[in-house]
Amino acid sequence: MPYTNDDGRQVPSGSPAAGNRFARTDRLEPVRPGQMPARRTGGAHMASNDHQAPTSQAPAGQTPASATTQMPGRTPLPQQRGTAPANTAYMPRSAYSAASQDTYAGPARTTVMGARGTDNRGGTDPQLVPPVDLYSAHRGDNDDEAPRNHRALKIGLGVAAGLLVAGYIGGIVAFSNLYYPGTSIAGVDVSLTDAGTAAERIESTVADYSLTVSGLGFECAYTPEAGTFAVDAQQEATTVLSANEAIIWPVKLISSLTGGGQSNDETASNLTATYDKEALEAAVGAAVDEFNADRPGTFDAAGAYDEEEGKFTVARARASQKLSRDAVIAAAEDAISHAQATAELDDSMYEELAGGATDEQLQAACDAANEIIGVNVDLTMGGKTVATLDGKTMTQWITFDEDLNPTLQKDGLSKWIRQLAEAQLDTVGTERRYTRPDGKEVDVSGGEYGWISNEAELAELIQAAVKNKQTGEIEIPTKQEAAQYNGAGGRDWGAYVDIDISEQHVRYYSADDELLWESGCITGNPNENNDTPTGIYSINNLERDVQLTGKRDPETGEPEYISYVDYWMSFIGGAVGLHDADWQASSSFSDPTAYTWTGSHGCVNLPPAKAAELFDLLSIGDCVIVHY
Numbered sequence: 001m002p003y004t005n006d007d008g009r010q011v012p013s014g015s016p017a018a019g020n021r022f023a024r025t026d027r028l029e030p031v032r033p034g035q036m037p038a039r040r041t042g043g044a045h046m047a048s049n050d051h052q053a054p055t056s057q058a059p060a061g062q063t064p065a066s067a068t069t070q071m072p073g074r075t076p077l078p079q080q081r082g083t084a085p086a087n088t089a090y091m092p093r094s095a096y097s098a099a100s101q102d103t104y105a106g107p108a109r110t111t112v113m114g115a116r117g118t119d120n121r122g123g124t125d126p127q128l129v130p131p132v133d134l135y136s137a138h139r140g141d142n143d144d145e146a147p148r149n150h151r152a153l154k155i156g157l158g159v160a161a162g163l164l165v166a167g168y169i170g171g172i173v174a175f176s177n178l179y180y181p182g183t184s185i186a187g188v189d190v191s192l193t194d195a196g197t198a199a200e201r202i203e204s205t206v207a208d209y210s211l212t213v214s215g216l217g218f219e220c221a222y223t224p225e226a227g228t229f230a231v232d233a234q235q236e237a238t239t240v241l242s243a244n245e246a247i248i249w250p251v252k253l254i255s256s257l258t259g260g261g262q263s264n265d266e267t268a269s270n271l272t273a274t275y276d277k278e279a280l281e282a283a284v285g286a287a288v289d290e291f292n293a294d295r296p297g298t299f300d301a302a303g304a305y306d307e308e309e310g311k312f313t314v315a316r317a318r319a320s321q322k323l324s325r326d327a328v329i330a331a332a333e334d335a336i337s338h339a340q341a342t343a344e345l346d347d348s349m350y351e352e353l354a355g356g357a358t359d360e361q362l363q364a365a366c367d368a369a370n371e372i373i374g375v376n377v378d379l380t381m382g383g384k385t386v387a388t389l390d391g392k393t394m395t396q397w398i399t400f401d402e403d404l405n406p407t408l409q410k411d412g413l414s415k416w417i418r419q420l421a422e423a424q425l426d427t428v429g430t431e432r433r434y435t436r437p438d439g440k441e442v443d444v445s446g447g448e449y450g451w452i453s454n455e456a457e458l459a460e461l462i463q464a465a466v467k468n469k470q471t472g473e474i475e476i477p478t479k480q481e482a483a484q485y486n487g488a489g490g491r492d493w494g495a496y497v498d499i500d501i502s503e504q505h506v507r508y509y510s511a512d513d514e515l516l517w518e519s520g521c522i523t524g525n526p527n528e529n530n531d532t533p534t535g536i537y538s539i540n541n542l543e544r545d546v547q548l549t550g551k552r553d554p555e556t557g558e559p560e561y562i563s564y565v566d567y568w569m570s571f572i573g574g575a576v577g578l579h580d581a582d583w584q585a586s587s588s589f590s591d592p593t594a595y596t597w598t599g600s601h602g603c604v605n606l607p608p609a610k611a612a613e614l615f616d617l618l619s620i621g622d623c624v625i626v627h628y
Contacts, residue, residue: 182256194241230273295319331349428449494510494623495510523604543568546564
């Protein structure tokens with residue numbers, strides 16, 4: 001279907017002049033002379049910075065092959081770069097203005113009609129605008145932008161470098177006059193202060209100065225007397241500040257903040273203080289002496305055995321090590337001379353142990369000793385435990401030679417057994433206390449009754465137990481036994497005859513303290529040195545119709561006496577015993593003082609009838625206790 005063109009001519013539908021099917025019949029606004037944007041020589045860039053594309057016109061008198069009638073406000077489709085369009089459509093002013101402001105986004109070109117071109121009649125239309133190459137215009141903008149970006153980057157880098165240099169120089173100035181964070185002088189924090197302020201702080205602190213020496217379980221506090229301690233604070237503050245090394249302040253600052261550098265107190269090692277040396281040595285030395293008082297300072301079994309662990313340990317051995325008095329005093333002097341508030345002791349402050357043996361050597365010695373003390377047995381007597389043979393006990397018998405080799409000393413074992421026998425096992429002759437059934441408390445010692453251990457056999461049993469690492473019980477072998485065992489000082493008899501010299505009375509009790517018999521008696525005459533011996537004995541003989549013969553007179557060779565008795569009950573050898581005495585008056589047996597003037601030669605005289613009764617009650621081994 002034909003339509004009317006802008007110049008009034010009919011254009012058939014489908015003809016080249018008709019353009020595409022989207023073209024509108026709106027009249028194009030011609031570009032007037034003088035409205036054409038200026039061009040840059042060789043740049044193909046419009047003065048308004050609108051993008052252009054090179055124009056392509058058909059020969060005179062021909063209609064463009066592919067003219068496009070553009071809708072108002074639309075931009076024609078771009079053509080491939082380097083290819084002239086077959087025909088050029090007219091563009092309304094509004095469309096031209098919009099196209100000139102579009103941004104180039106691809107390789108294709110956008111063609112805008114210029115002020116002059118050919119019409120379909122082959123003539124020249126002064127109202128047509130030559131096409132503008134927008135691609136070429138955009139490329140020109142990018143070429144100008146790159147240098148500007150490079151210049152901005154260079155300027156930014158220059159500014160940053162300038163700031164870094166200024167900051168570095170500022171840091172040098174600052175840390176030439178200020179201490180790094182964490183700096184202390186003589187225990188005084190002087191972080192980020194100048195030398196003058198630091199000196200003031202030091203002087204203020206020194207007025208209250210005190211020194212604490214500690215470590216290895218030792219602690220001693222020392223406060224100088226007023227006026228005996230002083231430091232040159234200003235000189236020290238200046239000295240420490242001069243060592244700041246401000247030229248490398250970034251490294252030093254980071255180190256001080258992270259704690260990875262040298263201790264700032266070490267920097268103050270040149271601080272010099274004046275003090276009373278004699279007073280310091282006296283105070284610290286006294287504290288060391290007190291600390292060492294309970295430490296043997298030697299490596300031995302007793303010192304190396306740990307009761308809680310039940311074995312020999314290096315830690316326990318080290319606990320017996322003494323501190324070196326001179327070393328501790330030297331550490332204190334070094335600290336106070338630099339106005340340091342503390343002095344820490346380390347292992348070098350100990351006196352040598354075992355010739356300076358290492359911990360490895362001491363551990364080897366402990367391990368060998370632990371192999372010896374594997375035994376754990378109870379020693380029993382009379383069915384009751386009297387001692388325990390364990391590692392703690394055996395430490396008394398272990399010694400270490402110069403090479404730290406442990407040895408079980410037989411002499412030490414024998415000595416221990418002897419001590420055990422004296423203190424607990426052997427009761428013969430020892431003092432015992434008991435309460436008689438009638439309430440009288442009796443203390444008596446001496447005599448021949450009680451326990452006697454066999455020490456030699458016991459030593460052999462113990463050595464065998466140690467060798468075999470035995471556990472359980474060992475019954476103590478004995479040479480003599482009593483009725484029961486109740487430890488040292490305890491009652492170890494059963495049934496007994498109680499002879500009370502002060503009362504001149506004899507009683508016989510059963511093992512459970514029941515009174516079975518009693519009678520008056522007459523004991524030895526003390527005025528003629530014939531006292532009846534006191535102590536605890538036992539009936540060793542029961543005999544009828546016996547002749548008693550006294551000691552022989554040295555001058556005559558005749559016995560002092562010869563007596564015949566019906567009932568003989570001896571308890572001290574064959575010389576002293578209980579017997580009937582029909583030659584004594586009956587009244588004398590009820591007189592508590594009769595023994596002082598009519599007493600015997602040491603025996604215990606009884607009325608004949610009472611002697612007969614007692615003879616029938618007694619047994620060999622029954623206990624006899626003679627006391628006042």
